[in-house]
Amino acid sequence: MVLKNHILIKNKLILVGLVLCFFSCKDNFHLNKIEGSRLEINSQIKEDSLINNFMEPYRLNVNKNLDSVLAFSIDTYSKNDGELNTAIGNLMADAVFKEANPIFKSKTQESIDFVLLNHGGIRSILPKGPVTTRSAYQLMPFENSVVVAKLKGIVVKELVNYLQYAKRAHPISGLTIKLDKDSQLLEAKIHGEIINDDHYYNVATNDYLYNGGDNMSFFQKSDTLHILNYKIRNVLIDYFSKNDTIRPMIDQRFIRIN
Amino acid sequence: MRRRDFLRQSSASATLLSLSSLSLTSFVPETDSRQITILHTNDVHSHIDAFGPESGRNSNKGGVARRASLIQSLREQNPNTLLLDAGDIFQGTPYFNYYGGELEFKLMSMLKYDLATIGNHDFDNGIEGLYKQLPHANFEFVSANYDFSKTVMNEHVKPYKIFKKNGIKIGVFGLGIELNGLVLKKQYKETVYRDPIEISQDMSRILKEDEQCDLIICLSHLGHYYKKDPNKISDVVLARATKHIDLIIGGHTHTFLKKPIIEKNILGENVLINQVGCYGLYMGKIDFFFDSNKSKKVRGTTILV
Numbered sequence A: 001m002v003l004k005n006h007i008l009i010k011n012k013l014i015l016v017g018l019v020l021c022f023f024s025c026k027d028n029f030h031l032n033k034i035e036g037s038r039l040e041i042n043s044q045i046k047e048d049s050l051i052n053n054f055m056e057p058y059r060l061n062v063n064k065n066l067d068s069v070l071a072f073s074i075d076t077y078s079k080n081d082g083e084l085n086t087a088i089g090n091l092m093a094d095a096v097f098k099e100a101n102p103i104f105k106s107k108t109q110e111s112i113d114f115v116l117l118n119h120g121g122i123r124s125i126l127p128k129g130p131v132t133t134r135s136a137y138q139l140m141p142f143e144n145s146v147v148v149a150k151l152k153g154i155v156v157k158e159l160v161n162y163l164q165y166a167k168r169a170h171p172i173s174g175l176t177i178k179l180d181k182d183s184q185l186l187e188a189k190i191h192g193e194i195i196n197d198d199h200y201y202n203v204a205t206n207d208y209l210y211n212g213g214d215n216m217s218f219f220q221k222s223d224t225l226h227i228l229n230y231k232i233r234n235v236l237i238d239y240f241s242k243n244d245t246i247r248p249m250i251d252q253r254f255i256r257i258n
Numbered sequence B: 001m002r003r004r005d006f007l008r009q010s011s012a013s014a015t016l017l018s019l020s021s022l023s024l025t026s027f028v029p030e031t032d033s034r035q036i037t038i039l040h041t042n043d044v045h046s047h048i049d050a051f052g053p054e055s056g057r058n059s060n061k062g063g064v065a066r067r068a069s070l071i072q073s074l075r076e077q078n079p080n081t082l083l084l085d086a087g088d089i090f091q092g093t094p095y096f097n098y099y100g101g102e103l104e105f106k107l108m109s110m111l112k113y114d115l116a117t118i119g120n121h122d123f124d125n126g127i128e129g130l131y132k133q134l135p136h137a138n139f140e141f142v143s144a145n146y147d148f149s150k151t152v153m154n155e156h157v158k159p160y161k162i163f164k165k166n167g168i169k170i171g172v173f174g175l176g177i178e179l180n181g182l183v184l185k186k187q188y189k190e191t192v193y194r195d196p197i198e199i200s201q202d203m204s205r206i207l208k209e210d211e212q213c214d215l216i217i218c219l220s221h222l223g224h225y226y227k228k229d230p231n232k233i234s235d236v237v238l239a240r241a242t243k244h245i246d247l248i249i250g251g252h253t254h255t256f257l258k259k260p261i262i263e264k265n266i267l268g269e270n271v272l273i274n275q276v277g278c279y280g281l282y283m284g285k286i287d288f289f290f291d292s293n294k295s296k297k298v299r300g301t302t303i304l305v
Helices: A049-066 A087-108 A133-139 A153-166 A217-221 A232-242 B002-009 B014-021 B064-077 B094-099 B102-110 B126-136 B196-210 B235-241
Strands: A002-009 A015-022 A030-040 A069-073 A114-116 A129-132 A145-152 A175-179 A185-190 A200-206 A224-231 A254-256 B033-041 B081-085 B140-142 B160-165 B168-175 B215-220 B247-249 B261-264 B270-274 B282-291 B302-304
Touching: A030 B270, A049 A133, A049 B064, A049 B094, A049 B102, A069 A133, A069 A232, A087 A114, A087 A145, A087 A200, A087 A224, A087 A232, A114 A175, A129 A133, A133 A232, A145 A153, A145 A217, A145 A232, A153 A175, A153 A185, A153 A200, A153 A217, A224 A232, B033 B064, B033 B168, B033 B247, B064 B081, B064 B102, B064 B282, B081 B160, B081 B168, B081 B215, B094 B102, B102 B126, B140 B160, B140 B168, B160 B196, B168 B196, B196 B215, B196 B235, B215 B235, B235 B247, B235 B261, B235 B270, B270 B282
Parallel strands: A030 B302, A114 A200, A175 A254, B033 B081, B168 B215, B215 B247, B247 B270
Antiparallel strands: A002 A015, A015 B302, A030 B282, A069 A129, A145 A200, A145 A224, A175 A185, B033 B282, B160 B168, B261 B270
16 A cells, blocks of 8 residues: 655656555565666667578568569659649549549449548659659558548538648649639639538548648548558559559649639 | 655655665665566567668667667576567568568567567458467467457467566556557457456456566557547556556557656556657666565655656
């Protein structure tokens, strides 16, 4: 039984807790002192050669697979090329639409209406030349997966509002947005149709954004969520495997009319 | 001085006075002292190779081969060491995609892990995917709140395991996170999630009262703490609501704690909670020093973190 419990802060790094305790618990051993620390695993620690040798064949095999060519990119694409939409972002959003929609359909008998990803989620360039599995890992090293959130039209308008003010080329597919020269909204359409406040739309995104990443708080207003268990990276690998030539373009999906 | 007042009021002992005014080690009596070292990782997520130089804050950190030699040297310093993992061993590098967790389990066996619990990502190839890799693991799994009885994992996961190191009895039990909403049902199948607090109350009773453990450790994949949802079960919530647990080793939230935090349990006793981020960038080390001096009626535990 604890009678008193007293903690003194000796300095910023040392916290001393004194537990005065009647010895009613056990009489074999008494816990006298606890020391806790965190050890960084860094390059100053020598590698265990036995472990390294054991890993080597696995490493070689994985690297060989990672470097196997899936497609060919006709140019180098960067997320910095383009103002409100980029070729590489369009590629990723379109790939999510194409690859995830059949899975979503088979689960729900419904279709994805549009896709929204985030500009920050494009983690590298896609260089001109061979596109490999490694390219997909570099573009998307994170484990984020596709989720489909059902959003009411009125909430989709909040999403459009977010994009309007974010002024970043967040990748979209299936949604088109036109702003005027002062960045005021001229038009927002989903597959060519004006957004209906009371209509429900299936919006594909990733679990990071769904959970409020990049302040996309509108996703929290969704009524239904479908977890497809399909990683964005695997979307890319599947897309690259099915398309020999990668030739994405900047288009009219999100533009400012000057 | 408040500290003096405290000591005057307390009828404790002179030993405590020397503790607060002199060096901390002076408290360790000359009698039989025994040290148990707990080394732990969490959320390694298949990070087998060290990060390269262009990896931001992770640059040049991590790597199983380095962790192996560090563990070996620490074991040489104190053979009474336990090496534990708090789950999410799987998923995060192509090694998992290509080998399904085989390499992770083989390496952990070579590093002589003693015990692990199961994280949500360990279901990523389905419960069969986890089961399939079990032959590669020379260590055991504990989970007290996942009921696997209607799954292939039945009898392959125990609620707890007891270790005896240098005469010290250490009870370690496992806790997993709610799977519904996090993992697809088709992956976790008939695994039943049970309330972690209720289960921990049973565990602490069994380990403390029935098994008479000297040290009780919870290996948790519940997550450290959810600020936006403070009532959601987490290591911090668990610590406050239970008793007899000395240490909670956490995972799931990839929380980088520079040092263990101290919470009060339901009896007002200290509970240590630790978590070392993710990807094998760090390893936690917690040393417990016991003595067998029976003469004193009033005892103290010094926590140095």
